[in-house]
Amino acid sequence: xxxxxxxxxxxxxxxxxxxxxxxxxxxxxxATHELSAEIARREPDRPRWVWDDTARWYPQLLADGxxxxxxxxxxxxxxxxxxxxxTAGSTLANAPYGPWDAPAVAVQQxxxxxxxxxxxxxxxxxxxxxxxxxxxxxxxxxxASANSLGLLLAAxxxxxxxxxxxxFAGLPWSVQRHDELLTGLLGPRPRTGExxxxxxxxxxxxxxxxxxxxxxxxxxxxxxxxxxxxGLLVNSTRSWExxxxxxxxxxxxLEYKKLSRLLAANGWYWLDTWVDEGRFRPDYVPGGxxxxxxxxxxxxxxxxxxQIRGAVVPDEGWKLIVADAAQLEPRxxxxxxxxxxxxxxxxxxxxxxxxxxxxxxxxxxxxxxxxGAMYGATSGEGGRLMPRLxxxxxxxxxxxxxxxxxxxxxxVVSTRLGRSSPRPGxxxxxxxxxxxxxxxxxxxxxxxxxxxxxxxxxxxxFIVQGTAAEWALCWMAGLRNRLWAMAxxxxxxxxxxxxxxxxxxxxxxxxxxxxxxxxxxxAAAADAGRLIFGALPVGFPVTVAIVDSYADAx
DNA sequence: TACCCCAGCGCG
DNA sequence: AAAGCGCGCTGGGGTA
Numbered sequence: 001x002x003x004x005x006x007x008x009x010x011x012x013x014x015x016x017x018x019x020x021x022x023x024x025x026x027x028x029x030x031a032t033h034e035l036s037a038e039i040a041r042r043e044p045d046r047p048r049w050v051w052d053d054t055a056r057w058y059p060q061l062l063a064d065g066x067x068x069x070x071x072x073x074x075x076x077x078x079x080x081x082x083x084x085x086x087t088a089g090s091t092l093a094n095a096p097y098g099p100w101d102a103p104a105v106a107v108q109q110x111x112x113x114x115x116x117x118x119x120x121x122x123x124x125x126x127x128x129x130x131x132x133x134x135x136x137x138x139x140x141x142x143x144a145s146a147n148s149l150g151l152l153l154a155a156x157x158x159x160x161x162x163x164x165x166x167x168f169a170g171l172p173w174s175v176q177r178h179d180e181l182l183t184g185l186l187g188p189r190p191r192t193g194e195x196x197x198x199x200x201x202x203x204x205x206x207x208x209x210x211x212x213x214x215x216x217x218x219x220x221x222x223x224x225x226x227x228x229x230x231g232l233l234v235n236s237t238r239s240w241e242x243x244x245x246x247x248x249x250x251x252x253x254l255e256y257k258k259l260s261r262l263l264a265a266n267g268w269y270w271l272d273t274w275v276d277e278g279r280f281r282p283d284y285v286p287g288g289x290x291x292x293x294x295x296x297x298x299x300x301x302x303x304x305x306x307q308i309r310g311a312v313v314p315d316e317g318w319k320l321i322v323a324d325a326a327q328l329e330p331r332x333x334x335x336x337x338x339x340x341x342x343x344x345x346x347x348x349x350x351x352x353x354x355x356x357x358x359x360x361x362x363x364x365x366x367x368x369x370x371x372g373a374m375y376g377a378t379s380g381e382g383g384r385l386m387p388r389l390x391x392x393x394x395x396x397x398x399x400x401x402x403x404x405x406x407x408x409x410x411x412v413v414s415t416r417l418g419r420s421s422p423r424p425g426x427x428x429x430x431x432x433x434x435x436x437x438x439x440x441x442x443x444x445x446x447x448x449x450x451x452x453x454x455x456x457x458x459x460x461x462f463i464v465q466g467t468a469a470e471w472a473l474c475w476m477a478g479l480r481n482r483l484w485a486m487a488x489x490x491x492x493x494x495x496x497x498x499x500x501x502x503x504x505x506x507x508x509x510x511x512x513x514x515x516x517x518x519x520x521x522x523a524a525a526a527d528a529g530r531l532i533f534g535a536l537p538v539g540f541p542v543t544v545a546i547v548d549s550y551a552d553a554x
Numbered sequence: 555t556a557c558c559c560c561a562g563c564g565c566g
Numbered sequence: 567a568a569a570g571c572g573c574g575c576t577g578g579g580g581t582a
Binding site: 216218219220221222240261264265288289290291293294295296297298299300301302303364368371372374375376377378379380381382383457458460461462464465502 | 567569579
């Protein structure tokens with residue numbers, strides 16, 4: 001049974017609907033302040049709550065101590081159905097753009113008011129969630145791959161629940177450990193506007209080596225000018241380019257860049273802004289990337305540098321269980337293509353397996369070659385190794401090559417479960433058109449070819465990255481339910497997810513449950529593989545570490 | 555003052 | 567080791 005939540009005069013309307021979206025008698029209006037209790041009361045019936053946007057409804061429920069098992073996030077589902085090649089003929093996909101195509105609402109920060117958006121829905125006023133749900137079910141029903149797409153919508157919605165729960169729980173963060181790490185690397189916290197002592201010292205060495213006492217090291221133009229003045233003819237000030245040079249300034253300059261980056265991105269200011277009462281609460285954005293990956297806004301949660309991961313520590317008597325899907329994307333490609341030889345190579349360490357197949361000589365080569373295949377390397381080591389990979393694993397490589405060719409023609413490609421790539425924009429088509437015109441110049445043709453190839457690299461990667469994102473969502477959704485079933489009590493008293501990074505998850509759990517959590521993590525990974533690829537012989541091994549600090553994982 | 559873009563670098 | 571996918575964030579430097 002589905003129950004649709006919608007704003008109504010005097011509160012929130014709860015409307016039961018059937019699987020096809022038809023309204024079932026029994027709709028009631030619940031006063032806003034009684035909504036959480038009402039949902040908690042009905043939750044044992046395992047309804048699937050249907051709402052416009054999880055980020056609007058769920059944080060308040062969690063704050064009231066209510067965890068729900070299932071939902072339909074209409075906005076996220078709409079985006080998938082609007083763009084999927086599998087529902088291209090549906091009414092939904094052909095309707096004019098409307099409120100359901102609007103971007104996500106910002107997560108309410110610390111607004112104390114209860115469901116305060118209910119009285120003033122910003123753009124959702126004209127959007128009837130019941131009608132939208134009916135359109136979505138019709139689109140799904142009309143699709144030839146309703147099962148896959150349905151799984152994708154369920155996984156996407158579960159991801160939205162998880163994102164809200166992870167923000168609610170927060171990533172356990174030790175302000176003291178973070179401060180110690182910063183102090184060790186940079187020196188004690190300085191007054192605002194001043195550089196920490198160690199940063200200032202290394203900057204002094206840079207200025208001396210360049211004989212430029214006024215140098216602003218944070219200005220690329222200023223820095224480049226100073227480098228050229230001492231005869232270093234660089235084209236940029238990027239670290240990897242500077243590393244190739246031998247000069248007394250290089251070592252302190254690279255050191256300065258490393259430290260100033262840490263200070264700017266994850267220093268004391270970041271700590272003050274983002275960590276509160278021992279928890280880091282980033283704003284996760286499910287579906288924030290076209291491929292289906294999550295994004296974040298604020299706090300840079302998906303870029304936590306290794307330098308400061310030591311500040312992530314569990315509560316007293318608790319553990320962190322950090323799990324990483326080993327070589328996820330190559331394994332996804334194996335599943336997508338059904339390449340038996342690659343599946344065999346992936347029985348253990350996939351890259352060692354590729355070496356054992358005779359395709360390349362070393363593990364490092366295998367890794368670079370696989371990355372090249374999935375990203376579309378044309379030159380360098382990756383490009384050089386491609387032909388050998390193609391000979392060894394023709395089916396897998398044919399899969400990504402086909403996706404690349406489709407993209408080069410401006411066509412749409414889709415993931416395993418049916419998320420489709422966007423179409424190239426107007427300027428892309430203009431460039432292609434100009435190259436085909438009678439007056440086309442060499443430059444026109446080169447530009448068109450370059451853009452065509454570039455879009456091909458995007459679609460090539462899209463099917464792999466997007467399907468990997470689907471696998472990760474299924475992994476997490478399954479794990480979420482397994483963790484909930486492991487213990488009793490409130491959400492935060494049970495083992496729960498606290499972090500997610502594309503192919504890596506972190507669970508915060510009471511120490512005595514840590515070993516069992518590790519088992520559930522592995523089992524959920526196996527489930528996800530079967531859900532998406534059925535009986536295919538591709539495995540998804542995960543490395544699991546039970547640790548007292550994120551820095552101790554892998 | 556507000557905004558935009560770029561260069562650079564962190565993560566997968 | 568350096569060229570190939572997807573992001574977010576910062577400070578500099580320009581424009582309105």
